[in-house]
Amino acid sequence: MERDPAIAAIVMEALRQSCEVFYLTDADGAILYVNPAFERLTGYSGGEVLGKTARVLKSGSHSPEFYREMWATIKAGRIWRGRLVNRRKDGTVYVDEQRICPIKDETGAVRYFFSIRHDITREMQLEDQLNQSQKMESLGLLAGQISHDFNNLLTIIIGSMDLVSEELPPGGVGAKLASEILRSSRESANLIKQLMVFARRQESRPVEIPLNEPLKELKVLLDSLLGHNVSVAYSLAEDISKTRIEPEQFKQAVMNLATNARDAMNGNGAIMIRTFEAGPEGLPAGVPPGRYCAFELSDTGPGIPPEILPRIFEPFFTTKPKGKGTGLGLSSVYGIVSQNGGRVIAANRDGGGAVFTILFPAITRA
Amino acid sequence: MERDPAIAAIVMEALRQSCEVFYLTDADGAILYVNPAFERLTGYSGGEVLGKTARVLKSGSHSPEFYREMWATIKAGRIWRGRLVNRRKDGTVYVDEQRICPIKDETGAVRYFFSIRHDITREMQLEDQLNQSQKMESLGLLAGQISHDFNNLLTIIIGSMDLVSEELPPGGVGAKLASEILRSSRESANLIKQLMVFARRQESRPVEIPLNEPLKELKVLLDSLLGHNVSVAYSLAEDISKTRIEPEQFKQAVMNLATNARDAMNGNGAIMIRTFEAGPEGLPAGVPPGRYCAFELSDTGPGIPPEILPRIFEPFFTTKPKGKGTGLGLSSVYGIVSQNGGRVIAANRDGGGAVFTILFPAITRA
Numbered sequence: 247m248e249r250d251p252a253i254a255a256i257v258m259e260a261l262r263q264s265c266e267v268f269y270l271t272d273a274d275g276a277i278l279y280v281n282p283a284f285e286r287l288t289g290y291s292g293g294e295v296l297g298k299t300a301r302v303l304k305s306g307s308h309s310p311e312f313y314r315e316m317w318a319t320i321k322a323g324r325i326w327r328g329r330l331v332n333r334r335k336d337g338t339v340y341v342d343e344q345r346i347c348p349i350k351d352e353t354g355a356v357r358y359f360f361s362i363r364h365d366i367t368r369e370m371q372l373e374d375q376l377n378q379s380q381k382m383e384s385l386g387l388l389a390g391q392i393s394h395d396f397n398n399l400l401t402i403i404i405g406s407m408d409l410v411s412e413e414l415p416p417g418g419v420g421a422k423l424a425s426e427i428l429r430s431s432r433e434s435a436n437l438i439k440q441l442m443v444f445a446r447r448q449e450s451r452p453v454e455i456p457l458n459e460p461l462k463e464l465k466v467l468l469d470s471l472l473g474h475n476v477s478v479a480y481s482l483a484e485d486i487s488k489t490r491i492e493p494e495q496f497k498q499a500v501m502n503l504a505t506n507a508r509d510a511m512n513g514n515g516a517i518m519i520r521t522f523e524a525g526p527e528g529l530p531a532g533v534p535p536g537r538y539c540a541f542e543l544s545d546t547g548p549g550i551p552p553e554i555l556p557r558i559f560e561p562f563f564t565t566k567p568k569g570k571g572t573g574l575g576l577s578s579v580y581g582i583v584s585q586n587g588g589r590v591i592a593a594n595r596d597g598g599g600a601v602f603t604i605l606f607p608a609i610t611r612a
Numbered sequence: 613m614e615r616d617p618a619i620a621a622i623v624m625e626a627l628r629q630s631c632e633v634f635y636l637t638d639a640d641g642a643i644l645y646v647n648p649a650f651e652r653l654t655g656y657s658g659g660e661v662l663g664k665t666a667r668v669l670k671s672g673s674h675s676p677e678f679y680r681e682m683w684a685t686i687k688a689g690r691i692w693r694g695r696l697v698n699r700r701k702d703g704t705v706y707v708d709e710q711r712i713c714p715i716k717d718e719t720g721a722v723r724y725f726f727s728i729r730h731d732i733t734r735e736m737q738l739e740d741q742l743n744q745s746q747k748m749e750s751l752g753l754l755a756g757q758i759s760h761d762f763n764n765l766l767t768i769i770i771g772s773m774d775l776v777s778e779e780l781p782p783g784g785v786g787a788k789l790a791s792e793i794l795r796s797s798r799e800s801a802n803l804i805k806q807l808m809v810f811a812r813r814q815e816s817r818p819v820e821i822p823l824n825e826p827l828k829e830l831k832v833l834l835d836s837l838l839g840h841n842v843s844v845a846y847s848l849a850e851d852i853s854k855t856r857i858e859p860e861q862f863k864q865a866v867m868n869l870a871t872n873a874r875d876a877m878n879g880n881g882a883i884m885i886r887t888f889e890a891g892p893e894g895l896p897a898g899v900p901p902g903r904y905c906a907f908e909l910s911d912t913g914p915g916i917p918p919e920i921l922p923r924i925f926e927p928f929f930t931t932k933p934k935g936k937g938t939g940l941g942l943s944s945v946y947g948i949v950s951q952n953g954g955r956v957i958a959a960n961r962d963g964g965g966a967v968f969t970i971l972f973p974a975i976t977r978a
Contacts, residue, residue, distance in 0.1 A: 253645050260636060270622060414776065
């Protein structure tokens with residue numbers, strides 16, 4: 247049936263109208279056919295690439311062995327599936343999940359290669375987001391369980407140690423040890439408190455306010471916290487909707503983000519704080535549609551290495567040298583924002599520097 | 613160019629030889645063309661489905677609203693992308709990541725629908741595995757950091773409390789509190805020890821032995837641990853290669869798995885323990901090629917709900933009622949196996965019941 251010319255014409259029209267990228271080469275890789283989606287994706291018109299090899303798309307991201315293995319596979323008549331980093335006509339690179347199917351003639355000899363691009367970016371993004379939130383949930387469960395158990399223990403110790411000390415002969419070894427136990431326990435209790443924030447086990451008393459209010463209250467404290475060599479610029483949307491948050495927790499989150507930015511800039515640079523309303527269009531992937539009150543803190547530091555982005559909110563995940571910071575600052579931000587019904591997203595600005603965006607659902611005026 | 617009949621013939625041949633599923637319907641959904649990959653996937657030959665609608669593939673897994681929304685999208689000339697659960701001719705179901713592209717005529721009216729199946733099972737599996745192992749790594753980091761900190765604290769407390777107690781007047785409040793602190797701290801130290809196993813922070817002294825050896829040593833202990841109503845059958849491959857493990861840790865892992873199986877069966881049923889060699893072919897997805905010594909423990913319980921499988925090795929993740937078990941048994945298994953260079957996989961047997969497989973690299977005889 248597939249040799250029915252009427253059907254063939256419809257199928258060819260289907261490939262022409264398809265949003266999926268198809269192209270056909272001969273056994274040497276010379277391009278015989280590309281569909282319009284190929285032209286849109288790569289920026290090359292059919293006329294520009296016909297007769298040339300698909301090497302025009304090479305980005306230089308793969309080793310010669312990578313291509314050798316690919317050619318060996320398809321020349322042997324087997325399908326090649328893989329991820330190719332290619333380059334558009336304008337120089338930008340993109341990722342291709344690709345299938346290359348060898349097309350054989352009646353004798354079994356490979357005569358053509360048919361390339362199908364699978365644009366699975368969206369599926370992968372959704373899957374990654376799902377996995378990401380499941381990971382944070384698992385970490386929250388672990389942190390919550392441990393902090394609960396140890397909070398109980400430390401409450402007993404800290405609560406009893408004073409009484410125990412009273413009965414100890416002053417100046418003895420026992421008194422010394424008891425005070426050392428108390429000191430260490432208080433230190434650990436501090437750690438536990440931060441873990442409980444991440445695990446959303448703290449109490450929260452949300453009120454309806456615009457984000458600007460706690461930010462204005464924070465201004466003086468933030469300036470003194472950051473030192474003379476870090477400037478803070480504000481751009482607050484005056485007409486921003488109210489949102490339902492616990493202001494003290496939000497301030498804590500902002501301070502943690504600001505401290506993190508200062509450390510990333512080695513104490514030297516500028517921080518920009520912005521509030522605005524966002525949505526229902528143009529929201530980051532995975533955020534449910536709706537209106538949001540947005541807080542944004544960006545810095546002039548080196549930005550966040552892309553491989554670190556998926557882990558940046560994990561407790562104890564830190565790129566700082568040992569002894570510098572607990573690695574709980576950003577995980578506390580995550581916990582606070584989640585507990586207040588919001589989302590926090592870490593990214594890099596186009597011009598360099600990191601940008602953290604927090605979205606809280608806006609209370610829309612009746 | 614795409615109207616060149618020679619090119620069209622090659623493209624049609626490419627679709628015919630493609631491993632990807634393509635089919636074409638008219639505007640009412642009547643099938644006009646299917647490629648051989650469609651026939652292989654669905655079990656229907658072209659002759660059986662031509663002229664029928666794609667409804668023959670309906671599995672009953674989706675609501676009428678789901679299909680209404682799909683039809684509304686493509687009838688309006690927009691591409692539909694989504695996951696369809698379909699049914700083969702033999703009744704088995706499969707998942708289709710599908711694109712349905714509406715094909716318009718010169719007037720812009722939708723005349724045909726071109727369906728492209730994206731088989732992304734493999735990509736998703738790889739992505740999930742990567743995410744899975746990253747999640748476990750993150751959990752390990754958190755558990756490791758906490759258990760390290762608290763191990764130090766508890767070591768101080770437990771080590772000092774005896775000395776402190778000696779200086780306390782006997783029978784007083786202080787002595788009572790001190791002994792309570794000691795008791796609670798020892799309990800927590802136990803928890804910390806298990807977390808350290810998960811976080812692979814325990815010491816390990818591996819030796820080269822066949823898996824059967826520690827299993828034989830464990831036999832009596834296991835029988836008494838499991839009680840009279842749980843039988844254990846052994847099938848140990850006598851000629852199995854040696855592997856490099858710490859035998860006491862491996863025994864602990866086996867005991868944890870056996871206890872877990874007993875609890876899943878409510879103390880009534882049978883456990884099968886098997887050793888065999890596996891690989892280089894037929895290994896579970898994601899396991900690097902090679903020869904492995906395999907240990908398998910299966911039970912006659914209800915099996916593991918599929919939605920729980922991805923989380924089963926997480927610390928504190930438990931489906932047992934509160935107070936029953938710490939939720940650290942399987943996470944200890946994970947830690948022990950990982951520390952000894954192995955892999956543990958949880959699954960369900962075809963006939964019901966859970967099966968845990970542990971793979972350690974085999975030491976191949978010179």
